[in-house]
Amino acid sequence: MRRPMVAGNWKMNGTRASVAELIEALRQQELPAKVEMVVFPSCVHVSQVVSGLEGLPFSAGAQDCAEQSGFGALTGETSATQLSDAGCEWVLVGHSERRSLLGESDEVVSRKFAAALSCGLKPILCLGESLEERQAGQTLEVVGRQLAHVIAEVGIAAFEQAVVAYEPVWAIGSGLTATPEQAQEVHAALRKQLAREDQRVADGVRLLYGGSVKADNAAELFGMADIDGGLIGGASLKANEFGAICRAAGN
Ligand SMILES: O=C[C@H](O)COP(=O)(O)O
Numbered sequence: 001m002r003r004p005m006v007a008g009n010w011k012m013n014g015t016r017a018s019v020a021e022l023i024e025a026l027r028q029q030e031l032p033a034k035v036e037m038v039v040f041p042s043c044v045h046v047s048q049v050v051s052g053l054e055g056l057p058f059s060a061g062a063q064d065c066a067e068q069s070g071f072g073a074l075t076g077e078t079s080a081t082q083l084s085d086a087g088c089e090w091v092l093v094g095h096s097e098r099r100s101l102l103g104e105s106d107e108v109v110s111r112k113f114a115a116a117l118s119c120g121l122k123p124i125l126c127l128g129e130s131l132e133e134r135q136a137g138q139t140l141e142v143v144g145r146q147l148a149h150v151i152a153e154v155g156i157a158a159f160e161q162a163v164v165a166y167e168p169v170w171a172i173g174s175g176l177t178a179t180p181e182q183a184q185e186v187h188a189a190l191r192k193q194l195a196r197e198d199q200r201v202a203d204g205v206r207l208l209y210g211g212s213v214k215a216d217n218a219a220e221l222f223g224m225a226d227i228d229g230g231l232i233g234g235a236s237l238k239a240n241e242f243g244a245i246c247r248a249a250g251n
Pocket of ligand 1: 009095167171172173174175210211212213231232233234235
C-alpha cells in the first residue's frame with residue numbers, strides 16, 4: 001500500500017512575512033494523518049520554514065540542488081549537503097521550469113538526483129512532455145527517456161527512496177489540467193517501465209501528478225489507480241486550497 005503524498009512547490013514566491021502567514025494559515029487547517037505532506041519554499045526561506053513547521057505534519061524540501069555535493073567554489077549554487085544540514089528532507093530535481101528555462105539536460109538531472117541521495121535527501125524526479133511533444137504523439141517516449149536516464153545513473157534500487165512526479169508542461173500554471181485518464185495513462189506507463197527493472201520497487205514508488213491541480217479536481221485525479229498524490233504549484237500558496245487538496249488525497 002503506497003502512502004498518499006501531497007507536495008507544495010512554492011516556486012520563486014514569498015517574503016519572510018508572507019511565508020510566516022502561510023505557515024500560520026496551514027496551522028488552522030484540518031490535515032489528514034495518512035497523507036505525507038511536504039512544502040518546497042524558495043531556498044532563502046528554508047530555515048524559516050523548517051523552524052516554522054515545528055508541530056505541524058509537514059516536512060520541508062528544496063526546489064533544486066547542485067550536481068556537486070559538499071562544499072566548494074561554486075558561486076550561487078546550494079549543495080544537497082547544505083540543504084540536508086538546513087533541515088530539508090526532500091528535493092525536487094528536473095522540474096520542467098529548470099529543464100526548459102535553465103537548460104537542464106537529462107544528464108544534469110540524473111547527477112542532481114544522485115547527489116541528493118548521496119546526502120540523504122529524498123528526490124522527487126519531475127518529468128513531463130511539452131505541448132508540441134504531446135501533439136506529436138511523443139508523450140510516452142519523452143517521459144520514458146527522462147526516467148531511463150536517471151535509472152541508468154543511479155540504478156533501480158535508488159527509487160525506493162524517491163518519488164516521481166509527472167507534470168505535463170502544458171498543464172503547469174495554465175489552468176489546463178490533464179484529464180484523469182490522460183494522467184493515468186502516463187503514470188501506468190512509468191510504473192511499467194520501473195517494473196521492467198524491479199517489480200517490487202515499481203509497486204512501492206509513489207507517482208505524483210502535477211499541473212493545475214486544484215481543490216475541485218484533486219479527488220478525481222487522486223482516484224486513479226497509479227496516481228498517488230500531487231505536486232502542487234499555485235494552489236499550494238493558499239492554505240485553504242492546499243488543505244483541501246491534502247484532504248482529497250486522504251480520502
Ligand atoms: O511544481 C508544481 C507544478 O509546476 C505545478 O504548478 P501549478 O499547480 O501551478 O500548475
